[in-house]
Amino acid sequence: MRGLSGAAPVRALRGRQELWLGLLGVLLAFGxxxxxxxxxxxxxxxxxxxxxxxxxxxxxxxxxxxxDGIGVTLRAWALGLALACAIAVPLGLLLGSVPLxxxxxxxxxxxxxPLPSVALIPLVSLLLGSGTETEVTLIAYASVWxxxxxxxxxxxxxxxxxxxxxxxxxxxxxxxxxxxELPATAPFIAAGIRISAAVALILAVATExxxxxxxxxxxxxxxxxxxxxxxxxxxxxxxxxGVLGLVINGxxxxxxxxxxxxxxxxxxxxxxxxxx
Amino acid sequence: xxxxxxxxxxxxxxxxxxxxxxxxxxxxxPTPHPVLLRWLVLVLAVGVWELVARAHGSVYFPPxxxxxxxxxxxxxxxxxxxxxxxxxxxxxxxxxxxxMAAGFLLATVAGIVLGVMVGRSRRAYALCNPVLQFARAxxxxxxxxxxxxxxxxxxxxxxxxxxxxxxxxxLINTAAGVRNTDPLRxxxxxxxxxNTAERLWFLVLPSALPRIFAGLRLSLSxxxxxMVFSELLPGTANGIGFTLTEAQTRSDxxxxxxxxxxxxxxxxxxxTGLLAVExxxxxxxxxx
Numbered sequence: 001m002r003g004l005s006g007a008a009p010v011r012a013l014r015g016r017q018e019l020w021l022g023l024l025g026v027l028l029a030f031g032x033x034x035x036x037x038x039x040x041x042x043x044x045x046x047x048x049x050x051x052x053x054x055x056x057x058x059x060x061x062x063x064x065x066x067x068d069g070i071g072v073t074l075r076a077w078a079l080g081l082a083l084a085c086a087i088a089v090p091l092g093l094l095l096g097s098v099p100l101x102x103x104x105x106x107x108x109x110x111x112x113x114p115l116p117s118v119a120l121i122p123l124v125s126l127l128l129g130s131g132t133e134t135e136v137t138l139i140a141y142a143s144v145w146x147x148x149x150x151x152x153x154x155x156x157x158x159x160x161x162x163x164x165x166x167x168x169x170x171x172x173x174x175x176x177x178x179x180x181e182l183p184a185t186a187p188f189i190a191a192g193i194r195i196s197a198a199v200a201l202i203l204a205v206a207t208e209x210x211x212x213x214x215x216x217x218x219x220x221x222x223x224x225x226x227x228x229x230x231x232x233x234x235x236x237x238x239x240x241x242g243v244l245g246l247v248i249n250g251x252x253x254x255x256x257x258x259x260x261x262x263x264x265x266x267x268x269x270x271x272x273x274x275x276x
Numbered sequence: 277x278x279x280x281x282x283x284x285x286x287x288x289x290x291x292x293x294x295x296x297x298x299x300x301x302x303x304x305x306p307t308p309h310p311v312l313l314r315w316l317v318l319v320l321a322v323g324v325w326e327l328v329a330r331a332h333g334s335v336y337f338p339p340x341x342x343x344x345x346x347x348x349x350x351x352x353x354x355x356x357x358x359x360x361x362x363x364x365x366x367x368x369x370x371x372x373x374x375x376m377a378a379g380f381l382l383a384t385v386a387g388i389v390l391g392v393m394v395g396r397s398r399r400a401y402a403l404c405n406p407v408l409q410f411a412r413a414x415x416x417x418x419x420x421x422x423x424x425x426x427x428x429x430x431x432x433x434x435x436x437x438x439x440x441x442x443x444x445x446x447l448i449n450t451a452a453g454v455r456n457t458d459p460l461r462x463x464x465x466x467x468x469x470x471n472t473a474e475r476l477w478f479l480v481l482p483s484a485l486p487r488i489f490a491g492l493r494l495s496l497s498x499x500x501x502x503m504v505f506s507e508l509l510p511g512t513a514n515g516i517g518f519t520l521t522e523a524q525t526r527s528d529x530x531x532x533x534x535x536x537x538x539x540x541x542x543x544x545x546x547x548t549g550l551l552a553v554e555x556x557x558x559x560x561x562x563x564x
Contacts, residue, residue: 017402018402018405021399021402021403022402022403022405022406023406024403025402025403025404025405025406025407026406026407028403029407045425046425046426100313103313103314104313104314104316104317105317106314107314107315107317107318108317108318108321110544111318111540111544112540114497114540114543114544114546114547115536115539115540115543116497116500116501116503116504116539116543117501118417118501118504118505118508119504119516119517119520119535119536119539120536121508122508122520122521122523122524122532123524123529123532123533123536125524126336126524126527126529126532127336198413198415201415202415202416202417202501204415205415205417205418206415206417206501206505209417209418209420209421209509210505210508210509217418218417218418221418221421222421224421225421225422225424225425230421230425231422231425234421234422234425235422237418238414238418238419238422241414241415241418242410242411242413242414243413244413245412245413245414245415246409246410246413249413
């Protein structure tokens, strides 16, 4: 590792340089989009100047209807994700700790997983109508898999010595699960939740775009897409969606680092100084 | 569980996340006849569904044998010289798969080429990283309306949506993989006076291959999602997603279920195919 040989000041300098380079990259991307549009290389209705898109995105921050929509989307996202956690973590613990159940359920799990979750939108809409229930159900379905797989995987990584020690001291099966296996699995579960959070956002936006009426970020984007010269609004919505995704991911990564500082990847990140 | 790291997780492209050790390191648990048990449970589950569905006669959950027969009638009842595909299959499944393949291949090529370019230099990586992270954070369906405006409805819009969504995981993972090339090996390559192309082909790409495939797996599931999504939008003329929406408007639950079964099978086959390619390439790489 190159980072190890360098002294701390050098690393800090390098980190600052990377920060400035990143900022420069963002400005460059912004400038290129702006220039391409202003120079008329592409039609303005296709790619409006980046400054107009950003201005519109800022303007939307003061638009209470738009903010309500974001709130609706986030609520569905949070509900779906919470539901997925409530299903996937206990199920994963069960599958991971009872080999018989694991072997039995695997065929069903392996058959359900490859189905692209977006394809369920028509079926669930027919079953539940095109309201919040549909959205939450779809989000929960799609978010279950990463959490489930990570939980099962994490259980397999738990230290057998710790488990045997507890058992030797006369702790029962459940106590071993709660005291040794669950703490060892927690970082994996958290990583699964972080992956699911992104998946859930995809499903939230996709369901809303397809349902086309009501409130929500996806609905704002869909309706802007139908309007003439609506690309600016669509892109402003996309900027919001991207920022939401980044913030959610950032918060979850931060939380993981705070809660599980002992896991190798976070130690690595901590050693490299202010990370990505 | 085999699928643990492969996950149905279109977004797990975090370069910070280390690849978990091979599942082989898990301590083995003795299970009596796992394969037999697995199939038994599956057959049992389908059987229970069949019985319950027949007993209730619910429109929403038709019994599996009717779904299977419907799948057969819809798509696989054609003449032998068409590989038993019906005209509906030729009109819907093939365009869908073609668009997906085109989008996925475009994303793969662009992602690997750009990823190598970005990953080769520390500065380029630092320059591009924030923009790439943002691009990855955008939920891909949000951008589809933009492509609808630019290309209007049809195949180019769908291919663009798929490619633009699937490119980021490959790109970011390739860049991360290339960046982590063992510096010692790069020194050896310098001593051997390998030129840039040789260095890339014999050293950098092979050592980045596991990361590239981690990205490709995510891109594949994203491609599948975007394939369906872009066809679900009102205004498309064919495809499996189109079959789905059409059946939805007619409340034809049997066709909806049939399309889901078809998509599940396709998704399974595509995933398995990619895993087989990965095993072949990386297995050979390890052997050398």
